[in-house]
Amino acid sequence: MKTVLTISLSSIAGHIHQWLEKAIGNPTIVYLIDMVLVAVCLLVFLVLLCFFLGWMERKVAAFMQIRLGPNRVGPKGSMQIVADTVKLLFKEGLTPAASDKFLFHLAPMIVVIASMMVCAPLAFAKDFQIFDISIGVLYVSAVSSLGIIGILMAGWSSYNKYSLLGAMRSGAQIVSYELSIGLSLISVVIMVGSLKMSDIVMSQSDGWWIWKGHIPMIISFIIFVVASTAEINRAPFDLTEAEQELTGGFHTEYSGMKFAMFLLSEYINLFVVSAIAATLFLGGWMPLHIGHLQSFNHIMDYIPSSIWFMGKTMFIIFIIMWFRWTFPRLRVDQLLNLEWKYLLPISMVNILLVTLMAIMGWHF
Amino acid sequence: MSLLGEDIVTEDGLFVVNMGPQHPSTHGVLHLKVWLDGETIHKIEPHMGYIHRSIEKMSENLSYRNFIFATSRMDYLAAHINNEACALAVEKGLGIQATPRAKVIRILMGELTRLASHQLWWGCTGLDLGAVSPFFYAFRDREAINDIMEETCGARLTQNYVVPGGVMFDIHPNFQKRTKEAIANFKRNLTDYDKLLTGNVIFENRTKGVGILTKEDAISFGVTGPTARASGLSCDVRKWFPYSGYENVEFDEILATEGDCFARYMCRMAEMRQSVRIIEQLIDNIPEGDFQEKTKAVIKLPKGEFYQRVETPRGELGVFIVSDGAASPYRVKYRSPGFSNLSALSTMAKGGKIGDLVAIMATIDLVIPDIDR
Amino acid sequence: MKEPGYFKTIYLSVKSLLTGMRMTGYYFTHPKETHTEQYPDNRATLKMMDRFRGEVIMPHDETNEHRCTGCQSCEIACPNGSIKIITKQEVNAEGKKKKAIDTWVYHLDMCTMCNLCIVACPTDAIKMGQKFEHSVFDKSLLKKILNEPGSKVKSGVE
Numbered sequence A: 001m002k003t004v005l006t007i008s009l010s011s012i013a014g015h016i017h018q019w020l021e022k023a024i025g026n027p028t029i030v031y032l033i034d035m036v037l038v039a040v041c042l043l044v045f046l047v048l049l050c051f052f053l054g055w056m057e058r059k060v061a062a063f064m065q066i067r068l069g070p071n072r073v074g075p076k077g078s079m080q081i082v083a084d085t086v087k088l089l090f091k092e093g094l095t096p097a098a099s100d101k102f103l104f105h106l107a108p109m110i111v112v113i114a115s116m117m118v119c120a121p122l123a124f125a126k127d128f129q130i131f132d133i134s135i136g137v138l139y140v141s142a143v144s145s146l147g148i149i150g151i152l153m154a155g156w157s158s159y160n161k162y163s164l165l166g167a168m169r170s171g172a173q174i175v176s177y178e179l180s181i182g183l184s185l186i187s188v189v190i191m192v193g194s195l196k197m198s199d200i201v202m203s204q205s206d207g208w209w210i211w212k213g214h215i216p217m218i219i220s221f222i223i224f225v226v227a228s229t230a231e232i233n234r235a236p237f238d239l240t241e242a243e244q245e246l247t248g249g250f251h252t253e254y255s256g257m258k259f260a261m262f263l264l265s266e267y268i269n270l271f272v273v274s275a276i277a278a279t280l281f282l283g284g285w286m287p288l289h290i291g292h293l294q295s296f297n298h299i300m301d302y303i304p305s306s307i308w309f310m311g312k313t314m315f316i317i318f319i320i321m322w323f324r325w326t327f328p329r330l331r332v333d334q335l336l337n338l339e340w341k342y343l344l345p346i347s348m349v350n351i352l353l354v355t356l357m358a359i360m361g362w363h364f
Numbered sequence B: 001m002s003l004l005g006e007d008i009v010t011e012d013g014l015f016v017v018n019m020g021p022q023h024p025s026t027h028g029v030l031h032l033k034v035w036l037d038g039e040t041i042h043k044i045e046p047h048m049g050y051i052h053r054s055i056e057k058m059s060e061n062l063s064y065r066n067f068i069f070a071t072s073r074m075d076y077l078a079a080h081i082n083n084e085a086c087a088l089a090v091e092k093g094l095g096i097q098a099t100p101r102a103k104v105i106r107i108l109m110g111e112l113t114r115l116a117s118h119q120l121w122w123g124c125t126g127l128d129l130g131a132v133s134p135f136f137y138a139f140r141d142r143e144a145i146n147d148i149m150e151e152t153c154g155a156r157l158t159q160n161y162v163v164p165g166g167v168m169f170d171i172h173p174n175f176q177k178r179t180k181e182a183i184a185n186f187k188r189n190l191t192d193y194d195k196l197l198t199g200n201v202i203f204e205n206r207t208k209g210v211g212i213l214t215k216e217d218a219i220s221f222g223v224t225g226p227t228a229r230a231s232g233l234s235c236d237v238r239k240w241f242p243y244s245g246y247e248n249v250e251f252d253e254i255l256a257t258e259g260d261c262f263a264r265y266m267c268r269m270a271e272m273r274q275s276v277r278i279i280e281q282l283i284d285n286i287p288e289g290d291f292q293e294k295t296k297a298v299i300k301l302p303k304g305e306f307y308q309r310v311e312t313p314r315g316e317l318g319v320f321i322v323s324d325g326a327a328s329p330y331r332v333k334y335r336s337p338g339f340s341n342l343s344a345l346s347t348m349a350k351g352g353k354i355g356d357l358v359a360i361m362a363t364i365d366l367v368i369p370d371i372d373r
Numbered sequence C: 001m002k003e004p005g006y007f008k009t010i011y012l013s014v015k016s017l018l019t020g021m022r023m024t025g026y027y028f029t030h031p032k033e034t035h036t037e038q039y040p041d042n043r044a045t046l047k048m049m050d051r052f053r054g055e056v057i058m059p060h061d062e063t064n065e066h067r068c069t070g071c072q073s074c075e076i077a078c079p080n081g082s083i084k085i086i087t088k089q090e091v092n093a094e095g096k097k098k099k100a101i102d103t104w105v106y107h108l109d110m111c112t113m114c115n116l117c118i119v120a121c122p123t124d125a126i127k128m129g130q131k132f133e134h135s136v137f138d139k140s141l142l143k144k145i146l147n148e149p150g151s152k153v154k155s156g157v158e
């Protein structure tokens, strides 16, 4: 039964590395070239992914709203987003006269860089990770909140009252929701006993945490999805850009490519949080196995691990989009109420339960 | 005032934000100057005049047949009811009444207009509160009503279907069938409306206890329509001063007591059901006969003053005509519901958040060209 | 009314949110409900309502005759002066002088499609057309002359 596809992403990466070593020899230079290659691949992957997510969002929105969505450019409108990007590229980038120019230009870059950095420890497929850092989960939760600095910068430097209000809102929002995210991440860490992403995925080879950890894990999962929706400023928590209240929030004054960068980072963030949720709770690239159904499990094994990972991520992305196109937006104080009165106490109690479960070994 | 002084931050540290004239939630060119303390609203000053078209002055040069068309552009979501108000005022001056058939057609069209207007309002309320999907569901149902309008009146929004003495032409042969279909569909969809917004916990939180208008305030600001009825003020012109035969149909005046955004929302939702009820009563009982009373080619009103009020989806619209006996009015004055309702905005929004302001504006259902003629 | 307790609140909230999601989910999975009109792709099948008011037109029959007598009722009836009728004196077969139209000028750019001119016309010479794609790059193109060159009034129309 060893005729299974040997072409996997990790083997391709390995071959490229070996080939480089043979051709160049000097390990330092090979290492540097590796790094550049990885960066370029990641960049291309993320931009393509954002195109796809932009198209997906429009289609999901359209079908939920009894519309057709984009259907003119390319098959089923799939090239619409490319056309839009080209339009944004050619648009004049306005800078308000009274703005703090340096910060104004820096802000979108910080936002994008911060969201790209979070991709490093993600396990895209079996043995396919940019950097399997030993404190993966900690790294994620630390870096993911860097983007807020960019948003605050954008709001402050724009010299616009709406932008400032939006930025201030997002400050309050991130500070509070970071807590629930952290706590729900910890609940998985407690179970696994490691912060390393690969360990977390491997620990789910006999079942995903959402099944193995039953109720407390499901609660953690829900809290994670809700809180991360809030952290990436998506509706119904999109108070920072609240179109009907603040016209555009922190990016009111941005146009052209700089505006596109904010959009890019929004989609990268969306992907990243969904990927983390998929890794931590839904088993990452682990295929679905059901108990002792050997034949079923074998069929599942044939599906490449990268597809499993992307499939699970897309599922969570879809749920977050579903939220967005169904719910009204919360008010600023209700947003904080939800966090401090509901999500935080629940996740605290939940952590206790998880700890108890881990100690007593009550999970499967 | 210099640009860099009072207009940005006042002496006592209040933040001045100009919402509008171009702002996504002011539904047009309304300019609100808002004094903020952080996110809390201290004071609001509406500035108007961006869409003034001097319809009243224009009417002084138009004949009594012609001045009606311009009122379609006042409250463009209730064009038919505006037209009807003018026609009724002229009929009052002439001392005639529309034919029984025309009266029923007017009520039917008026209630369809009310439905369409409330549907649009429902969609916009969702949109203002951040839910985009309701807008499309509302437009789907509204489209059916617009089709009815187009088929019978010839236009979707600015119908100009009412003429002094009746209606311009008879209803289209398909009218009854189409209306019944639209109403049946709408009744089914109305439960969807409830599922999507009414019961939604986020929506309830955003609207319950927000923007409270007391009955006393409602009276002193001259607030009318569902906005006032949600505060417990009975003011339905269709009940108090029936016109066009509203005295012959059965419907309830919807009253609530809370006076908050949610009460206003519920009032409008219930009003849609009442409109459906009125339409269902009349759709099969349109009397036979002429659709238009004979009037002279050139209408001249006797010297005097004539006032007619009607209930538009937003409240009481009054048409006041002063005639000096000539073929065109000496003076025309419209009492528009939006203008008085807007004046209560500052009272309602005080102490709330910016998000509340949006919710309040959504639920008092402002139509800017109606405020500013 | 008693405020529901902490857990009841959570339960009710989640339930109401799920109700909403079920509804959007229903439409997501039922693409048949889509109401989009694919204009301008559906131009061929697009049929306007028969009373739809798109522009004022003056029908001419196959012998290039119209029904307009030049009475100018429509010009008076138009609330915003979109119609200008220039008349001339014509000598008819019996040698009597008669008023007739020279040019029937219609300003589509000002017209509000109110239908008042159509109702005012005693001879039904004009009616509302169904065309609605009126966009042009030059405003002067919207000034139209409705009577066709060489046309004359149908005999018997008074």
Ligand code: SF4
Residues within 6 Å of the ligand: C056, C077, C078, C079, C080, C081, C082, C083, C110, C111, C112, C113, C114, C115, C116, C117, C118
């Ligand atoms: S439709 Fe109305 S505005 Fe247009 S030409 Fe006729 S009367 Fe004038």
Ligand code: SF4
Residues within 6 Å of the ligand: C067, C068, C069, C070, C071, C072, C073, C074, C075, C085, C120, C121, C122, C123, C124, C125, C126
């Ligand atoms: S179109 Fe009719 S109303 Fe106008 S001038 Fe000709 S006949 Fe008279």
